[in-house]
Amino acid sequence: xxxxxxxxxxxxxxxxxxxxxxxxxxxxxxxxxxxxxxxxxxxxxxxxxxxxxxxxxxxxxxxxxxxxxxxxxxxxxxxxxxxxxxxxxxxxxxxxxxxxxxxxxxxxxxxxxxxxxxxxxxxxxxxxxxxxxxxxxxxxxxxxxxxxxxxxxxxxxxxxxxxxxxxxxxxxxxxxxxxxxxxxxxxxxxxxxxxxxxxxxxxxxxxxxxxxxxxxxxxxxxxxxxxxxxxxxxxxxxxxxxxxxxxxxxxxxxxxxx
DNA sequence: AAGGAACTCAACCGCCCCAGG
DNA sequence: TCCTGGGGCGGTTGAGTTCCT
Numbered sequence: 001x002x003x004x005x006x007x008x009x010x011x012x013x014x015x016x017x018x019x020x021x022x023x024x025x026x027x028x029x030x031x032x033x034x035x036x037x038x039x040x041x042x043x044x045x046x047x048x049x050x051x052x053x054x055x056x057x058x059x060x061x062x063x064x065x066x067x068x069x070x071x072x073x074x075x076x077x078x079x080x081x082x083x084x085x086x087x088x089x090x091x092x093x094x095x096x097x098x099x100x101x102x103x104x105x106x107x108x109x110x111x112x113x114x115x116x117x118x119x120x121x122x123x124x125x126x127x128x129x130x131x132x133x134x135x136x137x138x139x140x141x142x143x144x145x146x147x148x149x150x151x152x153x154x155x156x157x158x159x160x161x162x163x164x165x166x167x168x169x170x171x172x173x174x175x176x177x178x179x180x181x182x183x184x185x186x187x188x189x190x191x192x193x194x195x196x197x198x199x200x201x202x203x204x205x206x207x208x209x210x211x212x213x214x215x216x217x218x219x220x221x222x223x224x225x226x227x228x229x230x231x232x233x234x235x236x237x238x239x240x241x242x243x244x245x246x247x248x249x250x251x252x253x254x255x256x257x258x
Numbered sequence: 259a260a261g262g263a264a265c266t267c268a269a270c271c272g273c274c275c276c277a278g279g
Numbered sequence: 280t281c282c283t284g285g286g287g288c289g290g291t292t293g294a295g296t297t298c299c300t
Contacts, residue, residue, distance in 0.1 A: 006269075028285075041286090081288060092287095096289075097267055102266090262298105262300085263297100265295105266294105268292105268294090269294105271290085273287105275287080277284095
């Protein structure tokens with residue numbers, strides 16, 4: 001069979017998602033055959049883990065997440081899959097991309113600043129020891145050196161600027177049923193997406209573990225209520241309650257959960 | 259407004275590990 | 280013990296998008 005490459009079409013996504021929801025995760029080599037996809041097993045696995053898997057939190061990384069990645073990278077190196085285990089909802093590929101596109105430079109800059117400040121310390125040390133010999137010391141006090149250095153340094157959290165320019169988004173798995181009508185539609189197409197009593201994998205088994213922070217709490221709330229909207233919802237931390245209400249579905253609001 | 263540079267991100271490639279025959 | 284196939288992982292690519300001059 002000729003294997004297709006390149007971007008996945010919505011139709012292919014639907015086939016893969018339907019198959020896994022109905023049959024669960026098994027041997028990836030059989031998935032494309034059974035699901036009627038002209039893809040290889042690896043491609044299907046990648047598409048599922050990086051894009052279709054429920055619980056994926058897409059969009060901009062928060063400062064907290066970036067901090068975790070920076071720390072973990074210092075400890076683990078390029079162990080992206082291990083890092084992803086510490087960041088619920090983030091795939092290893094996403095973390096890797098973010099590192100290469102942004103955090104690597106940020107990390108390098110921080111290292112550079114650290115190295116500069118260390119060299120300034122050494123220079124100052126030498127100057128102060130020289131001043132004990134000569135009556136005149138350095139023209140610049142150590143604190144002045146640091147001021148000069150920090151004037152050229154990037155703001156320590158300039159990621160904030162990026163987040164303000166491009167508001168981070170949480171993308172609730174687009175394909176999840178928006179309402180019962182869609183679930184019904186899915187049933188006619190081979191099986192219900194939300195029927196826990198059905199044989200095979202159940203949606204409850206696919207849900208992410210609950211997190212305590214507000215972001216994930218709201219995520220869980222919407223996810224568990226099976227009301228994932230087919231649009232990107234702005235990162236809730238960036239919105240006022242009124243704006244959040246604007247995005248949330250009526251049934252969620254009526255539940256009084258928010 | 260246009261064109262090039264820089265960036266983002268989905269996806270592929272190739273290597274490695276491990277289990278089963 | 281060797282071979283083979285599946286799965287996981289990290290590196291890399293390339294198309295699309297955004298930014299900058």
